[in-house]
Amino acid sequence: MDRVTNIPSVKKLDITGFLLAPIQRLPRYVLLLKDLLKKTWNDHPDFYDLQQALTRMQKAVSYLNDAKKKDEGIKRAKSLVQKFREPAQVEVPILFFKK
Numbered sequence: 396m397d398r399v400t401n402i403p404s405v406k407k408l409d410i411t412g413f414l415l416a417p418i419q420r421l422p423r424y425v426l427l428l429k430d431l432l433k434k435t436w437n438d439h440p441d442f443y444d445l446q447q448a449l450t451r452m453q454k455a456v457s458y459l460n461d462a463k464k465k466d467e468g469i470k471r472a473k474s475l476v477q478k479f480r481e482p483a484q485v486e487v488p489i490l491f492f493k494k
Contacts, residue, residue: 421456428452 428449435442 418459421452421459425449425452425456 428445432442432445432449435445
């Protein structure tokens with residue numbers, strides 16, 4: 396591990412960065428495949444496979460985005476539940492009434 400962390404490009408990232416890097420590449424792959432399809436002839440032997448790759452990559456990105464939204468929603472809901480479980484820190488002013 397020490398040998399890896401001494402590499403200059405690695406020092407910039409923590410473990411979260413390493414875990415997110417592959418996921419952040421997926422949208423770039425979609426753009427790359429779209430651009431490649433634009434420049435590929437319709438009768439090229441790889442055209443169909445490129446279309447399939449683009450469709451699958453778009454589905455993967457969509458799935459990841461949906462999963463992230465669900466996760467964020469769950470985190471928000473847990474946060475709200477936690478706020479309601481904690482005793483309220485409300486200061487009540489003392490009122491003096493004449494009898």
